[in-house]
């Protein structure tokens with residue numbers, strides 16, 4: 001018998017009471033989605049910018065390696081997207097469109113089609129996610145409703161910059177991935 | 187060594203023990219505060235518990251559904267009945283890929299299977315990429331906590347370690363400086379690894395996808411740079427539906443560290459073009475635990491660590507005192523199922539205060555199961571000698587101040603004991619406890635006054 005069969009038949013052999021899968025009810029929702037979302041991002045050590053603030057910030061940057069795969073800011077790239085992510089080790093900034101944001105925790109959903117390269121939001125030194133302010137949902141329940149049964153090979157929630165507190169519980173930003181997260185709320 | 191003996195060793199460094207205790211309590215407090223900002227918190231715990239009950243009652247069907255969908259998505263699925271088989275599967279893939287060095291993100295399962303020493307014996311360099319795990323790996327230690335692997339170390343020790351291993355400045359203890367030194371060191375490892383190993387937080391039967399949560403982004407950094415991703419998953423990590431993730435992701439990080447969500451929550455469904463994902467489904471004692479009706483619930487655990495942070499024994503005895511891969515209250519009910527003899531002192535490393543069950547996001551009745559294990563262990567020892575449980579009880583209660591000074595006297599003493607005495611090294615863990623708030627009168631006194 002293969003291990004697969006052994007494991008499955010061992011489980012089948014255990015007498016268990018059947019237990020029903022519960023429905024997930026609707027919970028009361030926050031009203032002020034934008035404010036709560038902004039607070040959440042700040043709590044996660046990210047920053048929220050308006051389009052104008054973002055453009056000013058971009059203009060203030062010196063010579064930087066930038067890749068924008070955002071449909072809203074298509075002309076900001078200073079280098080081309082390579083096919084091998086190893087070539088992005090010195091990338092300064094990636095600009096990516098998010099699909100929607102979750103107010104309760106600041107999580108932003110992105111899929112492979114937004115990222116182009118799965119490594120992009122991780123290997124970049126700094127990350128900007130562009131988000132439509134109309135695309136905010138109150139909690140993770142509505143978030144999964146929005147995702148629905150859509151199929152993407154890879155999807156993720158990003159809620160802040162890379163961080164760790166593994167040395168004496170002191171929070172340090174920029175453990176491995178992006179050292180900062182800016183969310184441009186349009 | 188038994189838990190009390192190990193605990194005494196931990197308590198030798200008084201100030202560190204006190205720091206450990208207070209720091210974990212701080213994390214517990216953060217969890218309390220954030221949970222109170224979610225009005226439906228208790229409903230979420232109930233839902234999570236019911237979903238997991240349903241999973242355990244249909245585990246076979248869900249595993250089959252999960253496998254079918256994962257295969258359809260192009261994921262290669264392997265089954266391992268025990269640690270040995272799990273390790274052999276991983277090694278075989280690495281050999282096929284001609285891979286001499288791997289990066290690995292946090293996976294308690296691979297710790298449980300002792301994958302690192304096995305791969306190293308077979309000539310493969312293993313680099314743990316979670317900062318805390320890298321620190322303990324440098325020291326040749328296992329993690330002392332499932333969420334905070336290096337919580338038993340002070341920054342001075344880490345500074346010295348990094349000075350030796352990463353040539354950081356001697357005496358520079360700044361956490362930011364040290365973290366960024368590790369970042370540079372690990373970046374090189376990420377760029378060089380052809381295979382990356384991760385654990386799995388949740389596997390979704392309905393879609394065949396699996397979810398990995400980190401704050402550092404280390405799992406993704408490894409996986410997306412490598413050609414092959416090996417994900418190691420205990421069979422109990424299944425959840426039925428995608429929307430169940432909404433419930434669990436709301437609970438996990440809040441319970442673990444008091445943050446609203448981990449910063450990266452990655453859903454792996456299909457390999458990227460030209461790459462491979464291998465998923466290893468591991469039993470290693472889980473079906474045996476499923477068959478123990480009284481202890482079945484322990485398989486609902488989502489490894490948030492909250493029961494450790496709140497446990498008065500864990501906080502004051504340290505993760506290593508348990509001698510098991512998963513320490514703390516949940517470890518004390520999982521480990522005896524793996525090896526009753528080796529871990530027989532663990533169910534006694536508890537005050538049965540029930541705080542673990544109170545914070546558990548999936549509502550495992552941890553303290554009741556601890557009590558059940560005590561019964562089992564006592565039974566298993568039978569007439570054999572002085573009965574192990576007695577010996578254990580002696581080990582624990584041998585001369586602890588808190589137990590010698592009993593009753594009324596204790597309540598007076600507690601108010602006046604200085605920390606230096608409570609955390610004194612001649613104190614074994616029973617004495618090392620930060621003593622509880624003392625009631626002004628005993629229940630008996632109160633009862634007499636009010637009811638008689």
Ligand code: SF4
Nearest residue numbers: 487488490491493546
């Ligand atoms: S038993 Fe509960 S509290 Fe403890 S780690 Fe598991 S899920 Fe968290």
